Amino acid sequence: MDDTLALASFLALSNATRLKILKCLVSAGTDGMLAGDVALAADATPSRASFHLANLQETGMITSTRKSRHISYAVNYDAVGELMKYLLQDCCQNNETVRMCCTSSECC
Amino acid sequence: MDDTLALASFLALSNATRLKILKCLVSAGTDGMLAGDVALAADATPSRASFHLANLQETGMITSTRKSRHISYAVNYDAVGELMKYLLQDCCQNNETVRMCCTSSECC
DNA sequence: CTTTCATTTCAAGAATCATTGAAATATAAG
DNA sequence: CTTATATTTCAATGATTCTTGAAATGAAAG
Numbered sequence: 001m002d003d004t005l006a007l008a009s010f011l012a013l014s015n016a017t018r019l020k021i022l023k024c025l026v027s028a029g030t031d032g033m034l035a036g037d038v039a040l041a042a043d044a045t046p047s048r049a050s051f052h053l054a055n056l057q058e059t060g061m062i063t064s065t066r067k068s069r070h071i072s073y074a075v076n077y078d079a080v081g082e083l084m085k086y087l088l089q090d091c092c093q094n095n096e097t098v099r100m101c102c103t104s105s106e107c108c
Numbered sequence: 109m110d111d112t113l114a115l116a117s118f119l120a121l122s123n124a125t126r127l128k129i130l131k132c133l134v135s136a137g138t139d140g141m142l143a144g145d146v147a148l149a150a151d152a153t154p155s156r157a158s159f160h161l162a163n164l165q166e167t168g169m170i171t172s173t174r175k176s177r178h179i180s181y182a183v184n185y186d187a188v189g190e191l192m193k194y195l196l197q198d199c200c201q202n203n204e205t206v207r208m209c210c211t212s213s214e215c216c
Numbered sequence: 217c218t219t220t221c222a223t224t225t226c227a228a229g230a231a232t233c234a235t236t237g238a239a240a241t242a243t244a245a246g
Numbered sequence: 247c248t249t250a251t252a253t254t255t256c257a258a259t260g261a262t263t264c265t266t267g268a269a270a271t272g273a274a275a276g
Contacts, residue, residue, distance in 0.1 A: 007122055014119035015234080019111065019199070026201050035253060048235065050254055069243050069252050080200055081209035084192060088210050091127070092188055093134050101189035102196050102210035123264085143223060156265065158224055177222055177273050 001086045009059040009083045017042055018052045025062060025075045032065070032074030109194040117167040117191045125150055126160045133170060133183045140173070140182030 001009075012018055024041045025033055033041070039049035053073055056062045060079040065072050084102065092098045109117075120126055132149045133141055141149070147157035161181055164170045168187035173180050192210065200206045 003124070003127065007124060007127065010118050010127075011122035011233090013195075014115055014122050016111070016115055017234090019115065019118075023199055026199060026203070036251095039253095045236075046253065047237075047255085051234075054254085066243090071253065075200070077200065077203050077205035080195070080203075081206040084195060084206060085209040087121075087188070087192060091131055091134060092183070092185065095134070095185050095188075097185035098189040098192060099210055101193040102207055119263090125264090144221095147223095153266075154223065155225085155267075159264080162224080174273085177220095179223065 001082045001090070005059065006083060006086045006090075009061060009079075012056050012059045012061065015052065015055075017044055017048070018056055021049070021052055021056065022061065022075065025073055028074070030074060032063075032072040034067075034070045034072055036070070038073060109190045109198070113167065114191060114194045114198075117169060117187075120164050120167045120169065123160065123163075125152055125156070126164055129157070129160055129164065130169065130183065133181055136182070138182060140180040142175075142178045142180055144178070146181060 013022070020042045021038055024038060035049060035053060036046065038053065039046050042049055042052075044052070053062065053064070057064060057073075061076055061083070062073050063076050065074075088094060088098055088102070121130070128150045129146055132146060143157060143161060144154065146161065147154045150157055150160075152160070161170065161172070165172060165181075169184055169191070170181050171184050173182075196202060196206055196210070
C-alpha cells in the first residue's frame with residue numbers, strides 16, 4: 001500500500017459516522033447492507049450516509065453492488081488487512097510489540 | 109481502547125507530516141529523537157513539528173522526555189498495538205483475513 | 217542576572233472536511 | 247409513459263484542522 005492510500009484510509013477511519021458504518025457492515029456479513037439501512041443504522045440522512053459510503057469506497061475498504069433499485073455495501077477485508085499491514089510493517093518496521101496485538105484474540 | 113481515542117488516533121495518522129514523524133521515531137529506536145531533529149527530518153518548521161508532535165502525543169502513540177535543554181520523543185508501541193487491536197477486534201470482529209495480515213512478516 | 221538555545225504557545229488566515237436540503241439520476245412498477 | 251422508490255450529486259454553509267511567524271517559556275552557560 002502506498003502512503004497516499006494509507007493516509008486516505010486513516011482519514012476515512014477518523015470520522016465517527018464512517019467508523020459506525022464500517023462496524024455495521026462488518027456485522028452485516030458477506031451479504032452486505034443496503035444504503036438505506038446503513039443510513040438508518042448509522043443515524044444519518046441518506047445524503048450524509050451516501051457521502052460517507054463513497055468516501056469509504058474510495059479507500060477500497062468497502063465495495064458496492066447494485067441490486068435492482070437498491071445498492072448493497074460490504075466490507076472488503078483485504079483492504080483493511082492491507083492497512084493493518086502498512087501500519088505494522090511500513091510504519092512500525094514489524095515491531096514485535098505491535099505485532100503481538102494481532103496474533104491471537106487474547107492479547108495485549 | 110474507546111472509540112474517542114481510536115478516532116483521534118486515526119486522525120493523527122491521517123496527516124502526511126505526522127506519519128513521516130512517526131516513521132522517523134520508529135527508525136530512531138528506543139532512544140528517541142530530539143524535537144529539533146524531528147523537524148529537520150520531517151522537513152517542517154519547529155513550530156509545525158511541535159504542533160504535530162503534540163497531536164501524536166495526545167493519542168499516546170508517542171512519548172516525550174526532557175533532556176536538559178532538549179526534548180526527546182519516542183514511539184509508544186503499546187499504544188500503536190492497541191489501535192491495531194481496536195481495528196482488528198472492535199471494528200472487524202477479529203476477522204481472519206484481516207488478522208492474517210499481521211501474523212507473519214510474509215503475509216497478504 | 218543576562219544571554220543563548222531549544223521548544224512551545226498563540227492568533228490569524230488558509231485549507232480541508234462535514235452537513236444540509238434540494239435537485240438529479242437510475243431502476244422498477246402500474 | 248407516468249409515477250414511485252432508492253440513491254447520489256450538487257452548492258452553500260458551517261466546522262475542523264493546518265500553517266505561519268511572532269512572542270513566550272524553560273533550561274543551561276557565561
